Amino acid sequence: MSQTPTELKYSKSHEWVRLEGDVAIIGITDHAQEELGDVVYVELPEVGRVLAYDDVFGTVESVKAVSELYSPVTGEVIAVNDTLTGNEATINSSPYQDGWMLKIKLKDPAEVESLLTADGYRTEIGE
Amino acid sequence: MSDLLRTSLYTAHAAAHARFVPFAGWEMPVQYAGVLTEVKAVRERVGLFDVSHMGRVRVRGGDAPAFLQRMVVSDIARLSESGGEARYSLFCLEAGGVLDDIIVYRFSAGEFIVVVNASNREKDLSWMRHHAGGFNVRIEDETTETALIAVQGPEAMPLLDSLADRTLSRVRRFGFTDATVSGVRTMAARTGYTGEDGMELFCTADDAPRLWEALTAAGATPCGLGARDTLRIEAALPLYGHEMDEHTSPYEARLGWTVKLDKPADFLGRTTLAALKDSPPRRILAGIEMDGRAIPREGYVVRTGDEVIGHVTSGTFSPTRGKGIALVRIDARRAAPGNAVDVIIRDQPHAARTLALPFYKNV
Numbered sequence: 455m456s457q458t459p460t461e462l463k464y465s466k467s468h469e470w471v472r473l474e475g476d477v478a479i480i481g482i483t484d485h486a487q488e489e490l491g492d493v494v495y496v497e498l499p500e501v502g503r504v505l506a507y508d509d510v511f512g513t514v515e516s517v518k519a520v521s522e523l524y525s526p527v528t529g530e531v532i533a534v535n536d537t538l539t540g541n542e543a544t545i546n547s548s549p550y551q552d553g554w555m556l557k558i559k560l561k562d563p564a565e566v567e568s569l570l571t572a573d574g575y576r577t578e579i580g581e
Numbered sequence: 582m583s584d585l586l587r588t589s590l591y592t593a594h595a596a597a598h599a600r601f602v603p604f605a606g607w608e609m610p611v612q613y614a615g616v617l618t619e620v621k622a623v624r625e626r627v628g629l630f631d632v633s634h635m636g637r638v639r640v641r642g643g644d645a646p647a648f649l650q651r652m653v654v655s656d657i658a659r660l661s662e663s664g665g666e667a668r669y670s671l672f673c674l675e676a677g678g679v680l681d682d683i684i685v686y687r688f689s690a691g692e693f694i695v696v697v698n699a700s701n702r703e704k705d706l707s708w709m710r711h712h713a714g715g716f717n718v719r720i721e722d723e724t725t726e727t728a729l730i731a732v733q734g735p736e737a738m739p740l741l742d743s744l745a746d747r748t749l750s751r752v753r754r755f756g757f758t759d760a761t762v763s764g765v766r767t768m769a770a771r772t773g774y775t776g777e778d779g780m781e782l783f784c785t786a787d788d789a790p791r792l793w794e795a796l797t798a799a800g801a802t803p804c805g806l807g808a809r810d811t812l813r814i815e816a817a818l819p820l821y822g823h824e825m826d827e828h829t830s831p832y833e834a835r836l837g838w839t840v841k842l843d844k845p846a847d848f849l850g851r852t853t854l855a856a857l858k859d860s861p862p863r864r865i866l867a868g869i870e871m872d873g874r875a876i877p878r879e880g881y882v883v884r885t886g887d888e889v890i891g892h893v894t895s896g897t898f899s900p901t902r903g904k905g906i907a908l909v910r911i912d913a914r915r916a917a918p919g920n921a922v923d924v925i926i927r928d929q930p931h932a933a934r935t936l937a938l939p940f941y942k943n944v
Contacts, residue, residue: 492615517897
């Protein structure tokens with residue numbers, strides 16, 4: 455059983471969202487990191503890039519697998535977790551805390567309401 | 582997945598929390614603890630692989646040597662008639678392409694086992710049977726009644742010596758012997774696919790779980806297909822369907838050394854291969870390492886400037902080198918070590934340079 459904190463929202467493409475005011479903090483779920491295995495490379499967007507819902511915002515790779523990252527929200531990237539470069543294993547060990555990837559200033563904070571709850575996501579992944 | 586075959590070690594893998602993937606018609610463990618942990622175990626200590634999915638075909642009869650001489654590019658007559666010697670070789674088409682890469686083990690004047698790729702087992706059996714007419718030879722697929730376990734790493738031989746009824750470290754590279762290992766009768770061959778020392782143990786399917794259990798109890802780390810693929814890429818060992826196929830000649834795959842054009846018997850593909858040998862291939866297999874952190878993957882395009890010079894045949898993150906590495910088939914004029922090239926990753930050029938192969942070797 456993977457961790458799915460109830461205070462977060464989730465996308466079907468296995469990203470999580472933590473809402474802080476009008477800023478969404480985004481990463482990949484515990485289930486996603488388990489499925490990928492040891493993460494060895496992550497490619498994230500530049501600060502300032504504007505993302506629409508479902509845009510590819512980057513790539514996360516394990517030794518053998520490549521997985522694209524999809525934006526669960528619409529808005530502008532205001533911060534990127536640069537500490538992950540060279541410390542990609544953080545995504546495996548702390549997917550919901552130190553393994554965060556992006557902060558996005560939301561165009562419409564209400565957009566987050568349409569994402570999955572923890573219960574909904576657990577159903578989605580069959581747990 | 583109900584139509585997938587399972588090896589006799591499936592239950593042991595499931596108990597060890599393996600993650601399974603379909604591979605060449607088999608449900609095989611891709612990883613246990615994780616690819617990085619498993620690669621490290623093989624490079625520093627000893628790892629254990631279930632490779633029972635690979636095809637094992639017994640070839641015997643008075644004409645077995647003549648038949649195999651016709652089928653493979655190597656000189657089978659060089660293998661001792663008293664047994665105990667094996668050779669890496671190829672089945673080639675008349676047109677020169679590679680049908681499969683194989684290992685031929687000779688037991689006696691008239692008895693051999695050919696180990697073939699799981700993905701090619703049915704094709705190889707048909708190919709052998711098709712060409713067996715006129716030869717006094719029996720071709721028997723023993724894959725499902727037997728098992729094959731690879732024990733690889735710098736501590737593989739001390740571990741095997743401690744469990745076997747004879748000193749297996751005396752067996753030469755590509756030699757093999759009968760041995761009882763932890764009470765299980767095996768054929769123990771000094772071969773492998775990791776760039777490390779070690780052996781591959783043939784036993785009955787029924788005995789395999791007992792042998793696997795003894796080897797893990799003695800400290801060997803179970804490793805899946807993920808680690809196996811990464812280890813073989815680091816060791817620049819080719820994989821059928823990636824570095825070679827029916828449209829690739831041995832000379833384009835750095836396998837020309839296996840082709841013995843002067844052996845004292847005609848063989849399938851000889852005429853074409855003799856002609857190809859005299860015209861150097863336009864593209865050949867080479868190795869690259871990325872300058873930055875991006876990881877090259879199979880199919881990615883390799884360029885110098887705006888010119889496409891080839892593509893990646895197998896790529897991975899190399900845990901041993903801490904960088905992305907790849908086997909590539911590129912313009913032969915650019916393949917010498919030290920050349921700057923670009924790999925196109927998600928539409929962006931990423932700098933890399935050609936390296937001498939293998940990337941890693943400790944055997």
